[in-house]
Amino acid sequence: MKKEINVLIILIILIFLIIGFSYFRTNNTKKNENIQEENNNPFQEYSFYQENNLNRYLNYQENYPNLSLKDVILRVNMNLDHSFYTQTKEVKEFNPLMIVNKYNYVSRDFTPSNLVKVDKFAINGMLLEENCKLAFIEMASKALEDNMNLRAVSTYRTYDYQNNLYNNYVKNDGVEEADTYSARPGFSEHHTGLALDIDNIKTSYTNFLKTEEFIWMMNNAYKYGFILRYPEDKVEITGYMYEPWHYRFVGVEIATYMKEHNLTYEEYYYEFLDK
Template sequence: MKKEIIYLIILVIFISLFGLLVLKKQVKKENTNPYQEFNFYKESNLERYKKYYLNNNYSYKDVVLRVNMNLDNSFYTNTKEINNFDLLMLVNKYNYVNNNFKPTDLVKVSKFAVNNMYLNKTCMEAFINLASNALKEGYNIRAISTYRTYDYQNNLYNNYAKKDGVDKADTYSARPGFSEHHTGLAIDVDNIKTNFNNFENTNEFKWMQENAYKYGFILRYPSDKVDITGYMYEPWHYRYVGREIAKIIKEKNLTFEEYYYEYLDKG
């Protein structure tokens, strides 16, 4: 009888200890910050992460990335001015350049382009290389829109907004300052014969799908990433990011935003 009481006491002690351990673990879990484990975590965004996590169905990692991208704010709000040219600069619906901004090393595109097209020199050389090799294989890639000034974009956007209304225009045209074409690192292409709107249905598009990354270019506005880029699918718009990054972006099926905020963002 005595023995049994002792066993019982020992059992109770064990159960209590176990319970204490579970409780301790739970308290610890509630006190840890699950966003902190990512190296792109920003302390200043913590409240935004918490709110975004509650209101959406994303993993902690995606919450941190998307809030850093500013996706918890509407497009064109909480925007940031980008002052310096950089081959890996990000201009999108949250990051803009002012009307005096000019890309470094702006040069005229010497071949494979309609008249008076300008690009950053590194981007231009990569494009000529791309278009030359495409031509050797029988494909015509031509630049039809490259660097745009603020004033040019201003006119373009205002005309679209007048024609289609602001909401519709915003899905396909950037507001002045917010266009990637300001960077001198973006190119719209066609195949000479077909309107660029139908570029997706050309063999040149297929060639670009398979080869553009080898020259450092990415398809900038893919069909499955509209929620991130804020732009409808644009099979004709390519961005120069260099060969190494273009390869990763293609292999991992990322947008430049996703790559930028995971690996490049220092702000």
Template sequence: MQSRYNYLQGKKKKKWPYIVSGTIAGIFIGVIVVWVGMNDWNIDKSIEELRNLTEVKQTVEVGKTGESIVEKPIVEEPVQEIPVKEVPVVEEVDMSGANGYIGHEILPEEPTVKEDIVIASKKYPLPSTYAPGESKEARAAFQEMTAEATLSGYELVAFSTYRSFDYQTQLYDRYVTNDGQEAADRYSARPGYSEHQTGLAFDIGEQHFEQHFARESFGETEAGKWVAANAHRYGFIMRYPNGAEKITGYMYEPWHFRYVGEELALKVYEANVTLEEFLDL
């Protein structure tokens, strides 16, 4: 027969599960009350916050248990748009009309010379009979320049120098046929008006880079930049610089250099002006 002591002890043991479960339930209810209170007593908001917390926990990498690692979603950075550089529009020069030729249509009997420089432009044409050939002095200066350029890694060539009146006629007529006279007058001289007829104009390019011959792109090449920065030391000036079409009558030609001698070339280069501006032509 069970003693009263043992009976009372058994009753106490049976109470412990209820006490523990009641305590846990109380704590759980307290946590719920606190969580809801933290979310402004909004039950829907509390449930949503709990769901977000669970999702964040699931994205944590597991490294020690050997379980599969849940990768975090990759957020792509927005692609930065690079602005397109606009090409400036070159205004066509009037120069008294017809791209500078009006009033200067008759070829003279003698070339115009100013400060010992033979002038050939839309305002100052040459006689059709003027045929000096390529200047030996200019050729010697060019060879000196190419020798130094070679030391810097550039193999320069003069792909066009002296042109006779007849040859310039053929070229100009071809350009007019292809592009029309108005366009041709911006990049090619009419016969009798070309600097190439003086034998002092050198069209310069880089050997093995013929794609830049007679192209504005030559000015962007390392060889073109070298020539632009050093040609004056050998007596050459860039005859038709960028942005000077209203003054020279011709488009930007970073390949076209005119021999004027070292002294004058240095002055023109340092003044950063065209030959027209320097000599007041």
């Protein structure tokens, strides 16, 4: 009888030991899993991930659950989680790849390097940054060989010029509407000397979409380093309505890449050039 009780006690102790051990094991695995989860921040995989922005990425992801991780990071880095014209940053120096948009502006006295006259394929008094001008003349000459007429109708603009333009639009349409098609002074890409509006001489630039020249530009502009800056399907990123007439010079290599990947300049810039 005593022997049996002893065996029973030993058995009970053994059972407790087994239960205790397995409890300890599962707990430990859980702990490891938690640690792994903490270290496994999926945003970190991207070269343009910025640790300071982590909370903004998480909030943006919650608001836009269908966006890829990459797009969440890029859009937050662009500042798209803030309203246009808030959290703005001054771009102090001219750079041929500079970005000027509703978050990045230049000061009133900013002047692009190497501004030159556009002496062909332009209305009077047009100025552009030199390399942009050379590329435009080359493009317009090639277009003419295909019987296409490209003409620069608005190029470099000063702060004061843009200020007048914008204020007039506001007077007519109000701030909200004016903001969809016109930049506030300092925020205009025209101020960089790297952007221009084009018509085909025969019809107003606002009807450029309906011209053969527009189709030619869609097929050929990138070969000369120009991109359609405000495309129809990127309005929420650029903050501008579709502008078939407005082109930005970024060089052949970048323009080609952007065309192949259907990117607007914000997407390209914040993936590859943001430092």
